Amino acid sequence: MILKGNQRAHGKELARHLLNDRDNDHVELFDLRGFTADDLTGAMQECEAVARGTRCQKHLFSLSLNPPEHEDVSVEAFEAAIARAETHLGLENQPRAIVFHEKEGRRHAHAVWSRIDGERMKAIELPYYKTRLNEVSRDLYLEHGWRMPDGFKDKKNRDPLSFTLAEWQQVKRTKQDPREVKSLIRECWAGSDDRKAFEAALKENSYWLARGDKRGFVAVDWRGEVYSLARCTGAKSKELKTRLGDPTELLSTDMARAHVAAQLTPKLKAWAKEERARAEKANLAAKFQRDQMVQRQRKIRDDLKRKQQERWLTEEKARAARTPTGIRGLWGWITGKNRKIRKENEAEIARAQSRDRNEKQNIIRKQLAERRTLQRQMKLAREKQQARLQELNRDVALAMKLRKVPETRATPKRGRERGSDHMRSRERSRGRDDDYSPPD
Template sequence: MILKGSQRGGGQDLARHLMKVEDNEHVRVHELRGFASDDLKGAFKEAEAIARGTHCKQYLFSLSLSPPESARVSAAQFEAAIGQVEEKLGLTGQPRAVVFHEKEGRRHCHCVWSRIDAETMTAKQMSFFKTKLQGVSQSLYLDHGWDMPRGMLDKAARDPTGFTLAEWQQGKRQGVDPRWQKLIIQECWKTSDCQRGFEAALESKGLFLARGDRRGHVVVDHDGSVHALSRMLDLKTKDVRARLGDGADLRSVDQTKARIAERMTPAIRRHVAESKAKFAETAKALNDQKAEMTARHRRARVRLEAEHKAQWQAEIRSRSASLPRGLPGIWQRVSGQYQDMRRRNESAMAALWQRQADARQALIDKQLSQRAALQDRIKALRDEQARQLRELRGEIGRFLAFTTGRDGPAREPSRARQPERGSGRQRSRGLRLER
């Protein structure tokens, strides 16, 4: 189970984020412990109010728990994992909130603690919490028999296509998965050892190296979007400059965009747009099916919760009515029979609570299986889109190479090598994109 934690303030922003149904198909507040309020915003307001009596600005500790994609983890197992983290980080007994999220056929959990000890009015120290979380995470993988990620065993084996939230949002705006785009640039970097070779590798994929205003080297896509090279490579700027130089001889971003606009014919642009439109049409049918399934699953959960609430209240009324009153009640209290009956009632209510929890988990597992099957189809579509767009990038790169008369990055006309008879420039005269 991947554990990611952070100290933070801004409790109201966090509450809004955790309860956002736009980004999650199902959201459920599982537990509010140590708070007087019965909703998440009110609970975090309490934590903020207490923190004002201290100098602590980051009065919350937020933890996300993400099990493997194929694992089916019950609420009790999440609670056990949270208990291990709580003990390891010294947060035992601190007020906490637990929220479950479900998205794309997977279920994960968020737990947020108040760091402020109300008795001493001091904040719990969170020294080396990342190292401690990693130890708990490895223990959870071993305890459950899950395959441990290679990156957890060896830092050098971590996924090189990791991306930031800003990169992911930029990719979503462009309709492109940023993971494979980032991987393309990293592959070009690995197969080249100088600026010229790197430019050639990028242009073979329809990408262009340029000089950024304040971000050093950047990569410009064929549609004009700009990506910081050091971020795409997960390297420091000085490491990029060590291989490519300071980039003073590169075109600026505006010059590169103008060059792309001159060389990208309307037919090529139409080809790219039609490819994206084709996948958008196919994805719409799956997205409509996903929306219908989500609405159906939500209705089923609301019905189950209503049934459980009615059953719970009916059981309470039945148990209360069975308690003796008057002189018989006094006698049972004196003789100790009342305490025995109370223990039986508490045991019966605990059994009812467990049955309801099991029924809720069974429904969640069933719905997760249905959603995971649909997600497999969505992932297959995304993979096919990535494959075809990768091939399209190669075609764009070959077309651009033909128009310059050589394989490799294009230079200014004054610096370009004059083509010989029968060279690529002459052969490209017959190259047309027929519709």
């Protein structure tokens, strides 16, 4: 189970993110401890109010727990992992919230603690928390018998195509998979041995080399999005400078954006927008199925919750009726009969709670299996969409180079191939070089 934590502020924004049921199939506020409020937003406001009595800027600690894909992890296993992380971080008995998310057939959890010690009115220090969380995570993989990620065995083997929050936000804007973008830029880097060759390879895929504000070298696409070359290629700053030269010789990010935007004529923009819409339609059917499935699954869970609540009330009344009142109650207290009844009721409550939790877990397990089946279909649709977007990037670069918008195609895939081949043959016949760009 991968554990990722960070110290942060802005509890209201965090609550909004954790309760977001638009990007998640299912969201469950599982537990609130140490709060007066009975909702997550109110709990985060309480944390912020307490923190105002201190000078702590990041009064929350947020932790995400991601088990291996396709592993059936029980609620108890999540709770045990959270408790262990809590102990290692020194956050025992601190106000805490737990939220479960289900998305794309996977279930993961989020835990949020207040770092403010209410008695001393001081923030709890969390030195080396990343190292401690990695230790807990490694132990969980070993104890559960899960296949440990290569990055845990050796830091050098970490996934080079992993992406950050900022890159995830780019996904939402551009609809492009950051792994695909990184893979493409890595191919351009691996296939070139100087700046001229690298720039040519980038331009063929609709990326332009530029000077970043803080990141040295960056790539700018025709949409104006910026990608760090150090992160995309995995190369060190020294290696980048050795191959690409002085970054001050390149256009700045803003100037590169302006240069690219000047080449995007209104007709080319309209054509690109049309092509993006075609690519988006590829997975609309799967998205519709997903929405229908999620609504149906939510109804099943709501029905189960209502059924369990009604049954719980009935059973509570039955348990209350067992305890004698009045003179009989007094006599039962003297003889110890009431104590026996209370123990029987407590045992029955434990069994009922276990029964209800198992019923819920069984439904979640079945629904996750159903969702994974659909996810495989959506993955295929997404791969086709990504292929169309990558083809679009190349066509846009070629259209900007030739100053000619491709003719409208009848079908997205075959037509795109014919249009691209036609444009490339025109390029070869004109004998244009890779450094050519239309006048500003």
